[in-house]
Amino acid sequence: MGDFDFAIIYNNIPFLFEGMKTTLLLTVAAVIGGIVIGTVLAIIRIANVPILAWIAAAYVNFFRSLPLILVIFWLYFLVPLVLGRPVGAFSSVLIAFVLFEAAYYSEIIRAGIASVSSGQVAAARAIGMTYTQCMRFIVLPQAFKAMIPVLLTQAIILFQDTSLVYVVGLKDFLVSAELIANRDQKLIEMFMFVAVVYFTICFAGSLLSSHLQRKLST
Amino acid sequence: MQYNWDWGILFRDPYIWWLVDGLKWTLMIAMCAWVLAFVLGSALGIMRTSINPYLRLIGTTYVEIFRNIPLLVQLFLWYFVFPELLPEEAGRWVKREMPLPGFTTTVWALGLYTASRVCEQVRSGIDAIGIGQRNAGRAIGLSEAKVYIHVLLPNAYRIIIAPLTSEFLTIFKNSSLALTIGVIELTSMTRQIEEYTFQGFEAFTAATIIYSLVTFTVMGFMLHLEKRLHVPGRIVVEK
Amino acid sequence: MKKFILTTAISAIAAIGFTGAAFAGAGDSPTLQKIAERGYVSIGHRETSVPFSYIGDAEEPIGYSIDLCHNIVDAIKAELGNDNLTVKYVPVTGQTRIPLIANGSIDLECGSTTNNLTRQKQVSYLSTTFITGTKIASKVGSGITEIEDLAGKVLGVSAGTTNEKALKAAIAANNLDVKVVTLKDHSQGWLALDTDRIDAYGSDDVLLYGLISKSADTSAYQVTGRFLSFDPYAIMVPRNDSTFERLGRIVMSDLMRSGEMENIYNKWFSPGPTKINMPLSNRLRGAFDTQAYPH
The missing domain is CATH 3.40.190.10 (Periplasmic binding protein-like II)
Incomplete structure (x- = not known):
């Protein structure tokens, strides 16, 4: 380990930073998209809308039964076919992540909504609120507050999962590091560095998540 | 649209055998890695709930390291970096002589990673049993090891059947990462069919159906098992 | 009555002639009609298939296959009688070339694609431009x-x-x-x-x-070592469009007959700008000769 070459990392910081920007952008966009669609799916299932609830449940179970890599390949193939024009790898991958993560987020959100006591819903309806108002002002704010630690944990998982864009060669943090590793024959340095960076970010995130968990439970 | 459908391709020689072969490797990776993850994860779960603070520290450190690095990065570390850090002879053996290098590396990487998740499930199962049974076991003169073997673990496993099932299914799905180091498992095989025949739609559909079928079969079976092994007196939490 | 028939016939012929002018030369080819309507030829290219099809220093796709495709574009211009046709480059990968050609996003795939009989159910190929193994x-x-x-x-x-x-x-x-x-x-x-x-x-x-x-x-x-497999590369075009395919084949045959094909080959391979050094093999020269069909 004596000949560990720190210069290779230092010299390539700007290039690696570009990759990290792609990783973070993908994470943030997929988290937002996943939560939005996930919430819709969860509400449809909880409100028990006929047929739609069944479709939502089928969607969730279907996506949860597939490997993310397969979903990435599918969308990479399907998005240009459906749109009738070429789209970059980033758009295809983002759509894949949103569709895939929505299934997982919807389960988290469903559990969060279920944790708000049904007495509150009954009370809200009794004072004349519509179902939508009740969801919007009473249930969802409480549910999301309670869910923050779990949503954060899922975001960390998603952040780690974005490394799988490797299979379509999108230049994220890992692919950027791999390019340097192959070009300059510095595999040990680059992959160790990648591991340390991911670990630091994810570990900090999980500490924050458990801190929030403790704060909310007191 | 000029796409020429040909669903028959999936049932023709050699492509149908490619699918069968891909599924075989996927299942083999999943099952071997699961054995490793289950054994190691249980051991770590015991350590994390142990009364010995050093064992607890080892367990916690392991879990934090393995769950905070993306699985793909771990796989690359094992495949590319690990052999280079070994003494020359051993590194050469891992790189050249080791049978089925891609397969073996994936099983280890996936097993060690999933062990950290299994550990957390086992720990939560043991925690859920409560301190009462542990104390009762000690009170009737069982050693700590015996308390785990005869009292805590059998109950914990029965409580966590559902989460353990989903961990197994996660391993099954994660086995697709093996394609990044050249193992031709199910996902890789469908890519290969697409590459040879240009019938990507059919190939990906086949993989989708196979993954879903295996997942739902395992889930159905485990649900049945869970009902039979349900610990009396515990409230079943509706999943 | 006779005069009426004659007038009708003349106007009918004129009408056909007029429609023909609107789609000059597009004939029964859906691909050519589409190109005529939108005013550009859409070329699918690879980004790293050196030296066939890759991004050059000027950030434009270049390479052996790209040069060949430009010859086809010139023939399309002549066929449609439209000198203002432009070229639109669409990057493709091994996984996106099929959906993009199937839905008509690209008219020509100019990369390094092997021609095999199974793939011909999904796409059509022009003449063999390179033989590897x-x-x-x-x-x-x-x-x-x-x-x-x-x-x-x-x-x-x-x-x-x-x-x-x-x-x-x-x-x-x-x-x-x-x-x-x-x-x-x-x-x-x-x-x-x-x-x-x-x-x-x-x-x-x-x-x-x-x-x-x-x-x-x-x-x-x-x-x-010796060759252990036979992989002929060719330019890929949409299937079910024999008129467009024939146009491409004419271009290739002409290039091969005139010796221009060999010049383009030498420009990229013998030795090419990417330091690759593969003089034209007898096998490929033979393939060029046999594919130089007479008019």
């Missing part, structure tokens, strides 16, 4: 020439390629004791050769030459 690369001084020299050694191949199938078949046919390791792609394969994970790496000869030209020490590696 499976060979093996090893370090100079390793004493490896043919696949037989690999007995007791380790051979790497890129997973899921025709090369993998060809090499495994050759090993089985000769009853050799060779350990075959599958790698994810060429860069992993080259890395494995470099770090002594494998003694030799098997792939299309042109790709092996390309990998050597990119390595730090180009004299440290060699490509050796």
Whole structure:
């Protein structure tokens, strides 16, 4: 380990930073998209809308039964076919992540909504609120507050999962590091560095998540 | 649209055998890695709930390291970096002589990673049993090891059947990462069919159906098992 | 009455002539009609298929296949009588070329695509422009020439390629004791050769030459042995459009007959701008000759 070459990392910081920007952008966009669609799916299932609830449940179970890599390949193939024009790898991958993560987020959100006591819903309806108002002002704010630690944990998982864009060669943090590793024959340095960076970010995130968990439970 | 459908391709020689072969490797990776993850994860779960603070520290450190690095990065570390850090002879053996290098590396990487998740499930199962049974076991003169073997673990496993099932299914799905180091498992095989025949739609559909079928079969079976092994007196939490 | 019929006939002929002018030369080809309507030819190109189709220093796609496609574009301009046709470049990968040609996003795929009979159910191909096949690369001084020299050694191949199938078949046919390791792609394969994970790496000869030209020490590696598979490359076009296909074939035949094909080949391969050095083989010269169909 004596000949560990720190210069290779230092010299390539700007290039690696570009990759990290792609990783973070993908994470943030997929988290937002996943939560939005996930919430819709969860509400449809909880409100028990006929047929739609069944479709939502089928969607969730279907996506949860597939490997993310397969979903990435599918969308990479399907998005240009459906749109009738070429789209970059980033758009295809983002759509894949949103569709895939929505299934997982919807389960988290469903559990969060279920944790708000049904007495509150009954009370809200009794004072004349519509179902939508009740969801919007009473249930969802409480549910999301309670869910923050779990949503954060899922975001960390998603952040780690974005490394799988490797299979379509999108230049994220890992692919950027791999390019340097192959070009300059510095595999040990680059992959160790990648591991340390991911670990630091994810570990900090999980500490924050458990801190929030403790704060909310007191 | 000029796409020429040909669903028959999936049932023709050699492509149908490619699918069968891909599924075989996927299942083999999943099952071997699961054995490793289950054994190691249980051991770590015991350590994390142990009364010995050093064992607890080892367990916690392991879990934090393995769950905070993306699985793909771990796989690359094992495949590319690990052999280079070994003494020359051993590194050469891992790189050249080791049978089925891609397969073996994936099983280890996936097993060690999933062990950290299994550990957390086992720990939560043991925690859920409560301190009462542990104390009762000690009170009737069982050693700590015996308390785990005869009292805590059998109950914990029965409580966590559902989460353990989903961990197994996660391993099954994660086995697709093996394609990044050249193992031709199910996902890789469908890519290969697409590459040879240009019938990507059919190939990906086949993989989708196979993954879903295996997942739902395992889930159905485990649900049945869970009902039979349900610990009396515990409230079943509706999943 | 006779006069009426005559007038009708004349106006009918005029009408046909007029429609013909609107789609000058597009005929019954859906691809040509589409090109005429939108005013550009959409060329699918690869980004790293050196030297066939890749992004050059000017950030524009260049390469052997791209040059050939420009000749086809000129013929399309002449056919449609429209000199203002432009070219739109669409980047494709091994996985997106099929959906993009199937839904009409690209009119020509100018990359490094192997023509095989199974794929012809999905797309059509123009004339063979390049012939490659499976060979093996090893370090100079390793004493490896043919696949037989690999007995007791380790051979790497890129997973899921025709090369993998060809090499495994050759090993089985000769009853050799060779350990075959599958790698994810060429860069992993080259890395494995470099770090002594494998003694030799098997792939299309042109790709092996390309990998050597990119390595730090180009004299440290060699490509050796006989061809173990046959992979003809061709430009890919949408299926079910024989008029468009014929137009492309005419261009190719003319290039091959006039010797211009050889000039374009030499520009990119002998030696090309990417340091790759593959003089025109007798086999490919023969293919050019036999595909130079007369008018």
